[in-house]
Amino acid sequence: MKTIDPHRRSLLTMGLAALTATGLGLTLGPAAVASSGTGYVALGDSYSSGTGTRAYIADGTSCQRSTYAYPAIDAASLGLSLTFRACSGATVADVTNTQLSALTVDTGYVTISVGGNDAGFSSVLTTCALPSWLSNCNRAVDQAQATINTIVPGRLSSLYSAIRARAPHAKVIVVGYPRIFNGADCNALTWFSRSEESRLNTTADLLNGRTASAAAAAGFTFVNPTSAFTGHAVCDRVEWLNGLSYPVTESYHPNRTGHANGLVPLTQPVFGLPVALGRASAAAEARSSARSLARDARRWAAADRTVTPKPFVAPDLTTPRAKAAARAAGVDLSSRASIDRADRAFQAKQDAAWAKTR
Numbered sequence: 294m295k296t297i298d299p300h301r302r303s304l305l306t307m308g309l310a311a312l313t314a315t316g317l318g319l320t321l322g323p324a325a326v327a328s329s330g331t332g333y334v335a336l337g338d339s340y341s342s343g344t345g346t347r348a349y350i351a352d353g354t355s356c357q358r359s360t361y362a363y364p365a366i367d368a369a370s371l372g373l374s375l376t377f378r379a380c381s382g383a384t385v386a387d388v389t390n391t392q393l394s395a396l397t398v399d400t401g402y403v404t405i406s407v408g409g410n411d412a413g414f415s416s417v418l419t420t421c422a423l424p425s426w427l428s429n430c431n432r433a434v435d436q437a438q439a440t441i442n443t444i445v446p447g448r449l450s451s452l453y454s455a456i457r458a459r460a461p462h463a464k465v466i467v468v469g470y471p472r473i474f475n476g477a478d479c480n481a482l483t484w485f486s487r488s489e490e491s492r493l494n495t496t497a498d499l500l501n502g503r504t505a506s507a508a509a510a511a512g513f514t515f516v517n518p519t520s521a522f523t524g525h526a527v528c529d530r531v532e533w534l535n536g537l538s539y540p541v542t543e544s545y546h547p548n549r550t551g552h553a554n555g556l557v558p559l560t561q562p563v564f565g566l567p568v569a570l571g572r573a574s575a576a577a578e579a580r581s582s583a584r585s586l587a588r589d590a591r592r593w594a595a596a597d598r599t600v601t602p603k604p605f606v607a608p609d610l611t612t613p614r615a616k617a618a619a620r621a622a623g624v625d626l627s628s629r630a631s632i633d634r635a636d637r638a639f640q641a642k643q644d645a646a647w648a649k650t651r
Contacts, residue, residue: 330401330462331373332373332374332397332399332400332401332402333364333374333375333400333401333403333404334395334463335405336378336379336388336392336393336395336403336407336456337380337388338380338382338383338388338406338407338409339379339380339382339383340409340468340470340546341362341364341379341404341405341406342356342358342362342377342381343357343359343360343362343363343364343365343379343552344357344359344381345535345544345546345548345551346359346547346552347548348360348361350377350584350586350587351587352591352594352597353591353594354598354600355382355597355602356379356590356597356600357380357542358377358379358590360579360580360582361549363556363557364379364404365377365582366553366557366575367404367560367564368582369570369574369576369578369579370569370570370572370575371564371567371569373401373402373564373566375586376589377589377590378391378395379392379405380392380600381602382601382602382603383407384407384410384411385407385448385451386448387599387600388452389451391593392593393456396456396459396463397459398459398460398461398462400460400462402463402465403463403464404466404467404468405456405466405468406467406469407452408441408445408503408504411448412440412441412500413437413440414437415545415604416433417433417436417493417496418493418605419606421434421485421489421493422483422485422537422608423484424484424610424636425635425637425639426618426619426621426636426638427610427614427619430486430643431644431646434489434493435647437496441503442503445500445503445504446503446507449503449508450511453508453510453513457512464564465512465514466513466514466563466564467508467513467514467515467516468515468518468556468559468560469500469501469504469505469518470500470518471497471518471519471521471522471547471551471555472519472526473497473527473545474493474528475526475527476490477528479536480527480528480536482607482608483537483607483608484608486636486640488644489640501517505517516559516560516563518555518559521555521558522551522555525551527545532548532550533547533550533551533554533555534546537607544605553572610632619632622635
């Protein structure tokens with residue numbers, strides 16, 4: 294039987310009261326550049342910074358960099374000197390403008406995950422988590438997929454060229470995004486349908502495909518976490534990704550186990566280096582590096598503060614907009630049965646309308 298995380302249980306309890314009241318590594322294209330040096334720079338967004346692990350270094354920013362994230366563990370395991378630049382909320386433009394200055398001709402290794410914020414994935418999740426009488430998930434997903442197909446590839450290509458120019462000898466590892474959902478919604482305060490979860494997973498696959506192509510063209514190695522996280526999605530018995538959580542900013546990101554058991558085994562072998570520390574020792578060494586990582590990160594704190602966090606927003610059916618939509622849909626907000634019944638009805642209509650456009 295699934296055990297609900299205590300942080301999530303707290304959120305569910307508060308929310309229900311409110312309702313009642315109202316991979317594989319892949320390198321193609323140009324030959325990969327042989328690495329020289331032990332300097333390792335971790336670039337990217339929240340999936341690399343460690344959002345979701347609930348413990349962050351005190352660097353004076355909202356980047357949510359964690360010693361439980363795969364970059365810190367990889368660096369400790371392989372004996373590399375880590376410059377931790379990944380930052381929650383970062384888009385391709387943010388990486389270009391605030392993170393690439395950490396790269397030099399002596400940089401030996403680079404990891405990066407980016408593109409999800411360019412596609413607006415957190416806002417799409419926010420939309421899809423709402424009851425269907427209050428939102429249209431299919432429309433939000435369509436917009437995200439259009440962005441992934443038409444805008445993101447060019448942005449990634451330019452970014453990867455800039456990385457290679459600044460770090461000509463580095464081995465660059467591009468990390469994709471896992472599928473978040475398993476087809477069920479076990480969270481009492483979200484309304485993801487099976488069809489919505491399927492389309493959201495397909496969107497992650499689409500982004501991974503576009504990212505892999507751009508990485509291959511640049512001669513970088515792409516690692517896809519999809520297979521590794523299968524069986525460990527939100528609402529699986531052993532979750533490697535947080536569902537709706539408290540604080541809400543922790544939601545829909547890899548947790549500590551997801552980094553340690555999912556992302557580290559994917560990324561670490563690609564460095565091509567001997568493992569200097571075993572798993573437990575590496576984790577302890579990573580945690581002990583918090584002060585030095587924070588001290589180093591403060592050099593760029595002013596730039597990091599220009600990055601806007603893009604967190605998931607939990608459904609709130611007490612807002613004027615929600616109340617107006619409920620009245621229009623004939624929903625009794627004091628009745629969970631009424632809320633859910635209308636959600637299913639509107640979802641069916643939206644799915645039928647979307648299917649006609651295919």
